[in-house]
Structure formats: structure tokens, C-alpha cells
Amino acid sequence: MAETPSCTILVGSLRKDSINKAAADCASEYLKGRFTLYRPDLSGLPPFNQDVEDAGDPPAVADLKAAVLDSELILIFSPEYNYGIPGVLKNAVDWLSRPFRAGSLVGKAVGITSVTPGSRGGENTREQLLQTCGVLTERLYQVTLGIPNVLELDDGAIPELARSALRDWLGEVIEFSQNAPETNDF
Ligand SMILES: Cc1cc2nc3c(=O)[nH]c(=O)nc-3n(C[C@H](O)[C@H](O)[C@H](O)COP(=O)(O)O)c2cc1C
Numbered sequence: 001m002a003e004t005p006s007c008t009i010l011v012g013s014l015r016k017d018s019i020n021k022a023a024a025d026c027a028s029e030y031l032k033g034r035f036t037l038y039r040p041d042l043s044g045l046p047p048f049n050q051d052v053e054d055a056g057d058p059p060a061v062a063d064l065k066a067a068v069l070d071s072e073l074i075l076i077f078s079p080e081y082n083y084g085i086p087g088v089l090k091n092a093v094d095w096l097s098r099p100f101r102a103g104s105l106v107g108k109a110v111g112i113t114s115v116t117p118g119s120r121g122g123e124n125t126r127e128q129l130l131q132t133c134g135v136l137t138e139r140l141y142q143v144t145l146g147i148p149n150v151l152e153l154d155d156g157a158i159p160e161l162a163r164s165a166l167r168d169w170l171g172e173v174i175e176f177s178q179n180a181p182e183t184n185d186f
Contacts, residue, residue, distance in 0.1 A: 025157070031170070110139065
């Protein structure tokens with residue numbers, strides 16, 4: 001029997017009651033059984049520093065890279081902070097980008113979601129993540145998912161409308177991850 005594929009889920013909010021974390025929880029629920037799931041804690045990553053990198057990846061960085069390297073699919077759930085990518089997530093992606101042109105994301109299918117209370121579904125953070133991840137993997141799913149107007153959680157979960165949109169998008173991303181060829185023109 002084929003080995004279960006793995007998926008790493010990165011969440012750009014450290015907040016306990018984060019709506020993006022709640023969306024990642026919903027995705028985990030949907031994916032469990034089909035994927036081995038990794039949910040690395042980004043709060044323990046040191047700020048990227050090339051001197052630290054030169055001395056050897058700290059354990060939290062090594063763990064993050066190991067999860068991503070073992071995964072076929074990487075899913076990002078992130079809020080938008082000041083029209084951009086939250087520092088904690090950008091820091092994680094910067095670590096994953098190393099070594100230059102041979103980072104952990106090379107060849108990985110990547111999907112991007114942003115859940116926001118506002119009406120624009122984190123369009124800036126999604127656009128910036130497309131730009132950043134687009135130089136780190138050739139298998140980036142270009143259709144990002146913005147889930148706007150999520151003002152509160154329902155017993156810890158995103159609303160059913162949002163869950164339904166997320167499930168549909170996850171189906172597309174999984175299909176993409178299984179079929180999108182590696183182009184090697186990177
Ligand atoms: C520092 C900061 C900056 C923010 N900037 C934006 C923004 O540019 N656009 C936006 O739609 N929401 C912005 N927000 C609101 C977040 O979308 C909102 O707090 C959201 O719930 C954060 O995601 P989380 O629940 O996953 O932690 C900002 C929030 C914070 C704390």
C-alpha cells in the first residue's frame with residue numbers, strides 16, 4: 001500500500017483564538033487520514049540571522065525544515081498585518097528559503113489562505129506570499145483563498161460558509177499537488 005503523503009500547515013498568527021488557526025484546525029480535520037500532518041510552532045523560531053545559520057540550524061529551525069522536507073504539500077494560513085505578511089510567518093519562510101536556491105520549499109506544492117474580519121480576505125498578504133513563495137517553489141498554487149468577514153468563531157470554529165469554501169479549495173489544492181509537474185525552470 002502507498003505510504004500516506006505528508007502535509008505541513010504553517011499559521012501566521014500566534015494568537016490562541018486566531019481565526020487563521022481555527023481555519024487551519026478545520027483543514028487538519030479535513031485532511032487527517034489522507035495526510036500525515038505537521039503543525040510546526042513558529043513561535044520558537046529565532047529571528048533569521050545568517051551568522052546563526054552559518055553556525056548550524058537551531059533545533060526549532062531544523063524541526064521546521066524536517067517537516068517541510070517530508071511533506072508533499074504545504075498549506076499557509078495567515079492574517080494580514082499592516083497590508084503585509086506577519087513577521088513570524090515571513091521569518092519562517094526566510095529560514096525555509098535557505099540555502100539559496102536549494103531551500104526546503106523547492107518542489108513543494110504550496111497553497112495560501114488568509115482569513116480576516118475585514119472585507120478583503122487578506123488580499124495584500126496573499127499577493128505578497130505569492131511573490132515570496134513564487135521564488136522558492138515552482139509548484140505554487142496560484143489560486144489563493146481569501147475568507148473575508150469572519151468576525152467571530154462559532155464554538156472555536158470558523159463559520160460553516162467559510163468551512164465549505166475551505167473544503168472546496170482544499171480539494172483543488174490536493175488535486176494540484178498530485179498533478180502539477182515540476183518544471184525545473186527555476
Ligand atoms: C498588527 C496588526 C495589523 C493588522 N493589519 C491588518 C491589515 O492590514 N489588514 C486587515 O485586513 N486586517 C489587519 N489586522 C486585523 C487582523 O486581520 C485581525 O486581527 C485578525 O483577526 C488577525 O488574525 P488572527 O485572528 O488569525 O490572529 C491587523 C491586526 C493586527 C494585530
